[in-house]
Amino acid sequence: MTFDIKIDKCVGAGVCAIAAPGIFDQNDDDGIVVVLDANPSNDQLGQLRDAAARCPAAVITLMEP
Amino acid sequence: MSPTDTMSTKVVIVGASAAGTSAAEGLRARGHQGDIVLIGAERHRAYDRPPLSKQILQGTLEPADLALRDPEHLKDLAVNERLGVSATALDAAQASVHLDDGATVSYDRLIIATGVSARRLPHSDRVRGVYTLRTLDEGVGLRTALSEASRMVVIGGGFLGAEIAAVAAQLGVDVVIASNTSALLGHALGSEVGEQVTAFHLSKGIRLRTGHAARVKCLLSNKRQITGIAFENGEAEAADLVVVAIGSDPAVDWLRSSGLQLDDGVHCAPDCSAAPNVYAAGDVARWHNLLFDSAMRTEHRTNATDQALHVVNRIIDGDRTPYTPVPYFWSDQFTLKLQAHGHLRRHDEVRIIEGSVAEGRMVALYRKRETLCGVLAIGAAKALRQWRGHVAAQMTWDDATSLA
Numbered sequence: 310m311t312f313d314i315k316i317d318k319c320v321g322a323g324v325c326a327i328a329a330p331g332i333f334d335q336n337d338d339d340g341i342v343v344v345l346d347a348n349p350s351n352d353q354l355g356q357l358r359d360a361a362a363r364c365p366a367a368v369i370t371l372m373e374p
Numbered sequence: 375m376s377p378t379d380t381m382s383t384k385v386v387i388v389g390a391s392a393a394g395t396s397a398a399e400g401l402r403a404r405g406h407q408g409d410i411v412l413i414g415a416e417r418h419r420a421y422d423r424p425p426l427s428k429q430i431l432q433g434t435l436e437p438a439d440l441a442l443r444d445p446e447h448l449k450d451l452a453v454n455e456r457l458g459v460s461a462t463a464l465d466a467a468q469a470s471v472h473l474d475d476g477a478t479v480s481y482d483r484l485i486i487a488t489g490v491s492a493r494r495l496p497h498s499d500r501v502r503g504v505y506t507l508r509t510l511d512e513g514v515g516l517r518t519a520l521s522e523a524s525r526m527v528v529i530g531g532g533f534l535g536a537e538i539a540a541v542a543a544q545l546g547v548d549v550v551i552a553s554n555t556s557a558l559l560g561h562a563l564g565s566e567v568g569e570q571v572t573a574f575h576l577s578k579g580i581r582l583r584t585g586h587a588a589r590v591k592c593l594l595s596n597k598r599q600i601t602g603i604a605f606e607n608g609e610a611e612a613a614d615l616v617v618v619a620i621g622s623d624p625a626v627d628w629l630r631s632s633g634l635q636l637d638d639g640v641h642c643a644p645d646c647s648a649a650p651n652v653y654a655a656g657d658v659a660r661w662h663n664l665l666f667d668s669a670m671r672t673e674h675r676t677n678a679t680d681q682a683l684h685v686v687n688r689i690i691d692g693d694r695t696p697y698t699p700v701p702y703f704w705s706d707q708f709t710l711k712l713q714a715h716g717h718l719r720r721h722d723e724v725r726i727i728e729g730s731v732a733e734g735r736m737v738a739l740y741r742k743r744e745t746l747c748g749v750l751a752i753g754a755a756k757a758l759r760q761w762r763g764h765v766a767a768q769m770t771w772d773d774a775t776s777l778a
Contacts, residue, residue: 318435318439320424320704321704321711321713321755322676322702322704322713323755323756323758323759324676324702326759327759327762334756335755335756335759336755336756337754337755337756337757338735338753338754338755338756339711339753339755340711340713340755340756340758340759358403362396362399362400362403362679362683363676363679363680363683365422365424365675365676365679366422366424367422367441367442367443370444
């Protein structure tokens, strides 16, 4: 599964990096999302879905195949 | 009830904002097959509230940008939405909710997610030019008012008041904050950090009234249009716009006859249950967080979703797993992004271990008894996330300060 990020709406909460640390990280200062893995493997899908559900600014959109 | 039965129960969610909508989405994500009724007092679908005091006032986001979920996605959830309808009473014995359109909705499980409403000053609705900020409609109204204002008084020196004041100052409005604490945010972050934040606001041209000089005596008006505020000490401030940001109250009036315990929120057990088959989530919920051994009610955006998803798991799995989050909040003021993990209220000590507010980069640790209870950072988001793990692990103060 792939996903889309609306980075201009990211608030830098780091919820995604906590939920899916293999897929997301943050900038050091403002915390804006950094994508580590744009094509996560199937065993990371649960974490990716969790990150999308919990993102406070609804920045992550899953692209269902 | 077996898990199979649970999957086909009817869940009624009162409150269709972040917590309520997250609950509906979470139920379907867990495979819930039964009816879901989502009742919302506002006519809008769930929208992002934090930008109301930031980008909406600045004009950098429009109302349409705030939708938390794509309408098509919500349609796929097959949720029975009742928007623009308020619950008026809960009959727990009959397991039903009464609505202001005359309908009665029965439930197998009820999730209370009605949030909070802004506190107002007495008689303020009789005068034009006095605003509170909680809803999208209020945000749009305040944006228009700001574009026409020249002098604004913000009543309240908490996060919301400080954010609104910062935006207004950047828009060129002459701003006075009247705060009942001597330092902005001091009640939450402690006086040392609060004084640094205050100095930052003063450096941007905002004026501050505190103590007796900030106690409002009455609103001043001419032909029902606001002209200023009179204070208890005999002084007055002229204003063509007044924003009241003095906190909010849990929206529990509809629950008065329900038998639920309601002082400062719907009282819940550690698993977020308030009564048999009744749960609460989001700003309205007060529960005992066992991680901090403290009763909590948080008005934080991330808690709305996290607590809703906890309630979903509680309903689907049927176990009494306690909800033990590390609370998180952020606030944007001028160029400052403040972020905190933990339970900072009623802390015993603050120690700034790096930087200062003026530098735009700071890390501060908070102690409760002998434990690290929270961490605040400005412009140090990634470092903050490392500290979050130490708060979750209840690191001792000695260990935390030796790491610093």
